[in-house]
Amino acid sequence: MTDNVSALQALPPGSTIGILGGGQLARMLAVAAARLGLYTHIYSDDSGPAFDVAPRASKGDYRDRAALAAFAGAVDVVTFEFENVPVEVAEQLQALVPVRPGAKALAVAQDRLAEKTFLSELALPLAPFAAITRAADIAAAMAEINGPAILKTRRLGYDGKGQAAVSPADDYGRAFSSVGEAPSVLEQRLRFEFEFSVLAVRGCDGEIGFYDSPVNSHAEGILRLSKVPSPLTEAEQMSARAITARIADALDYVGVLAVELFYLGAGAETPLIVNEIAPRVHNSGHWTVDACAISQFENHIRAVAGWPLGSTDRHSDAEMVNLIGADADDWVQLAAEPGVCLHLYGKRHVRPGRKMGHMTRLAPHRR
Amino acid sequence: MTDNVSALQALPPGSTIGILGGGQLARMLAVAAARLGLYTHIYSDDSGPAFDVAPRASKGDYRDRAALAAFAGAVDVVTFEFENVPVEVAEQLQALVPVRPGAKALAVAQDRLAEKTFLSELALPLAPFAAITRAADIAAAMAEINGPAILKTRRLGYDGKGQAAVSPADDYGRAFSSVGEAPSVLEQRLRFEFEFSVLAVRGCDGEIGFYDSPVNSHAEGILRLSKVPSPLTEAEQMSARAITARIADALDYVGVLAVELFYLGAGAETPLIVNEIAPRVHNSGHWTVDACAISQFENHIRAVAGWPLGSTDRHSDAEMVNLIGADADDWVQLAAEPGVCLHLYGKRHVRPGRKMGHMTRLAPHRR
Numbered sequence: 001m002t003d004n005v006s007a008l009q010a011l012p013p014g015s016t017i018g019i020l021g022g023g024q025l026a027r028m029l030a031v032a033a034a035r036l037g038l039y040t041h042i043y044s045d046d047s048g049p050a051f052d053v054a055p056r057a058s059k060g061d062y063r064d065r066a067a068l069a070a071f072a073g074a075v076d077v078v079t080f081e082f083e084n085v086p087v088e089v090a091e092q093l094q095a096l097v098p099v100r101p102g103a104k105a106l107a108v109a110q111d112r113l114a115e116k117t118f119l120s121e122l123a124l125p126l127a128p129f130a131a132i133t134r135a136a137d138i139a140a141a142m143a144e145i146n147g148p149a150i151l152k153t154r155r156l157g158y159d160g161k162g163q164a165a166v167s168p169a170d171d172y173g174r175a176f177s178s179v180g181e182a183p184s185v186l187e188q189r190l191r192f193e194f195e196f197s198v199l200a201v202r203g204c205d206g207e208i209g210f211y212d213s214p215v216n217s218h219a220e221g222i223l224r225l226s227k228v229p230s231p232l233t234e235a236e237q238m239s240a241r242a243i244t245a246r247i248a249d250a251l252d253y254v255g256v257l258a259v260e261l262f263y264l265g266a267g268a269e270t271p272l273i274v275n276e277i278a279p280r281v282h283n284s285g286h287w288t289v290d291a292c293a294i295s296q297f298e299n300h301i302r303a304v305a306g307w308p309l310g311s312t313d314r315h316s317d318a319e320m321v322n323l324i325g326a327d328a329d330d331w332v333q334l335a336a337e338p339g340v341c342l343h344l345y346g347k348r349h350v351r352p353g354r355k356m357g358h359m360t361r362l363a364p365h366r367r
Numbered sequence: 368m369t370d371n372v373s374a375l376q377a378l379p380p381g382s383t384i385g386i387l388g389g390g391q392l393a394r395m396l397a398v399a400a401a402r403l404g405l406y407t408h409i410y411s412d413d414s415g416p417a418f419d420v421a422p423r424a425s426k427g428d429y430r431d432r433a434a435l436a437a438f439a440g441a442v443d444v445v446t447f448e449f450e451n452v453p454v455e456v457a458e459q460l461q462a463l464v465p466v467r468p469g470a471k472a473l474a475v476a477q478d479r480l481a482e483k484t485f486l487s488e489l490a491l492p493l494a495p496f497a498a499i500t501r502a503a504d505i506a507a508a509m510a511e512i513n514g515p516a517i518l519k520t521r522r523l524g525y526d527g528k529g530q531a532a533v534s535p536a537d538d539y540g541r542a543f544s545s546v547g548e549a550p551s552v553l554e555q556r557l558r559f560e561f562e563f564s565v566l567a568v569r570g571c572d573g574e575i576g577f578y579d580s581p582v583n584s585h586a587e588g589i590l591r592l593s594k595v596p597s598p599l600t601e602a603e604q605m606s607a608r609a610i611t612a613r614i615a616d617a618l619d620y621v622g623v624l625a626v627e628l629f630y631l632g633a634g635a636e637t638p639l640i641v642n643e644i645a646p647r648v649h650n651s652g653h654w655t656v657d658a659c660a661i662s663q664f665e666n667h668i669r670a671v672a673g674w675p676l677g678s679t680d681r682h683s684d685a686e687m688v689n690l691i692g693a694d695a696d697d698w699v700q701l702a703a704e705p706g707v708c709l710h711l712y713g714k715r716h717v718r719p720g721r722k723m724g725h726m727t728r729l730a731p732h733r734r
Binding site: 010012013014027030031034035036037038039051052053055290293294302307308310311315316328331332335336338339340341342343344345346347348357362364365 | 377379380381394397398401402403404405406418419420422657660661669674675677678682683695698699702703705706708709710711712713714715724729731732
């Protein structure tokens, strides 16, 4: 089958899933694992909200090979909540215990240039892009792109950080400074109608399931809202799923994979453009906890534990709104709002831009 | 308002709910609290499945007053997962910290005679009953009841334990021996069409909400299956809710209260008969986790934390089946069944009759 443990060897209840990272995604993964009678062991360089719900948690540096080896010895499989796990860590661990998804998915997803190259080798629809290592590269690339563009650092960009808009008349040196002169990718800035994501889950045996695609909106580079159903037609949704399946198969992927796409409009030559991939459970799938029998978190756990995948059907329409920074101060009003499922992550300190929780508004499924 | 903390003083996220008992009900309460950003602290005389998901857990004897005082000092409110918490424990704790529901609900629910007396003082419909302290009492009571009866110990009966059927021709001495000659209640054995429960939640301000009533079936004294919708008419369900509201108001109750009733048939003189009450989240309400936006566990936590109650609406029809003893060995088949939400409690040892998990089958809501 697709990795070093047969798909028939599902980890029995009582097994332990190791999770790298201790934030809210790890927290929701740990709760989902508990529901199936599976234990979790968190490994993170900082104690976070997952530490409060997991049976075991280790605080350790990601470069501490001895601590990582002990962690690998205490768990039956390793997964992660964020794509910036150092690839060497994944490689060290996967010599000791299955790591799902594997080091290849991490290597591709944590370097924007590797990701664009991988996707273009699969002949998937992308915005034109160029690698940037110095300011002069921007001028050459802008001549090709011939219009507005966006400069993004190759590594460690998230929630809009490490990005700068670039227009033909701009000072390219200043643009490059604004991203710290880090190795970057310049890509054409597209006019799109909306952004959406495909939330797929792929099992150890290659079986793949898809949640209904949410349409997403951002504010200040941070996801603000995800909504199902989206305005996509059935055919458009099928095309997006086919793209996602190609990516998942090429990565021999196990777990939940999120692919963010732009919808350029039914009249566009290429209506769907891949923006980026996230090799993990995804913020735009949080509504699945409240609107589906089996959430993205449980399906990720099922996949990495070698279990049969659960249904991805939803029973309700849903709108997920992130609670960022002081938004969560309104918890008592939000808790009183009919039809709202409130989720707070138990973070001890509020900071501007910090994801403190989310809420899901449910409505009966329009069929 | 109804207890010593104003309803306006909802405990903010980051507060700690103390839970007496460490079984699966406490486990599901702890997960529900985490979802709201509330911490939990389990206190139990034996480590159980709740210990794996709660941020803090203390193993201690229920008679250890010093340990209980330390527990009270570490939490903002205390609740419990089982009605056999010694009343003295609840009284000791409520001198230090709010206990919800309070000692009165415990005192009534843990002594079958006190419960029947309390319910009959409220003029609620009950099967005829009599207190039994010696075998001779049975003869006198049987003469009154004039038909089949059931003998139940006053204390510590659950899942069919401490019960014996008694018929007019029986050897009453032997029947009394079979329940250990413990102080008991003899009650008329009714012919009923089905058993159902009312799952209510009452807030600190007296607000009350009801989940749709499930119809329940038992095997060998243990709940096997709960299903919504039940065959009850709207009017019958309203009568059952009115009974439950009287009980909850009389107990100045805070939290989820389950009332089990018998349905004797539309043609019966008294179609609804109260069987017993459970001052806690209830096995017949487990389907609310999968079929409602806000589960009984979250609503119990909301109530005891002084929060606004959440919606009790359900989005799906549901059938909950308990997985007892070796039933849970079929986890891989159950996990693969479409439309099934599988819940395993993480118990390390399987024993016959032990509740190892449950599953909920969902179907679209028939309106």
